[in-house]
Amino acid sequence: MKEGIFFGEGMKFVKDDYPDIYDAVVGLNKAAYTGKVLDYKTQKLIAIGIVAATGDETATEKQMRSGMNELKITKEEIVDALRVVLLTSGMPAFTKAMKVVSKL
Structure with a gap:
């Protein structure tokens, strides 16, 4: 799910109808894939x-x-x-x- 690529078919629905949840998933993705170490x-x-x-x-x-x-x-x-x-x-x-x- 790096850089806004979501494979779950339901993510388009989430993005369109529940942007707050979508934004939370995007934030979690950024927090998980940091590349720090x-x-x-x-x-x-x-x-x-x-x-x-x-x-x-x-x-x-x-x-x-x-x-x-x-x-x-x-x-x-x-x-x-x-x-x-x-x-x-x-x-x-x-x-x-x-x-x-x-x-x-």
């Missing part, structure tokens, strides 16, 4: 790992695509992040995420 690319790889650990293939694909498009994150870098998912979240989450990355 970890650069945005590293933060994005962490986000990919976290969402992959949930097993949500749609959200995982969106995170991966945005990282690849915005930050030129490679499949190899994503797989390195997914190695941690395997260790911490197990085989089901890992294999779902690997299926996603293999299709990109």
Whole structure:
């Protein structure tokens, strides 16, 4: 969600009809992705790992695509992040995420 890019289809509705909530989400995004210590690319790889650990293939694909498009994150870098998912979240989450990355 860096720089106003929101993938959730509901965000347009929120932006148009509930600008106060939208502004709060934008502010949270800015607070989370500061680049103070970890650069945005590293933060994005962490986000990919976290969402992959949930097993949500749609959200995982969106995170991966945005990282690849915005930050030129490679499949190899994503797989390195997914190695941690395997260790911490197990085989089901890992294999779902690997299926996603293999299709990109």
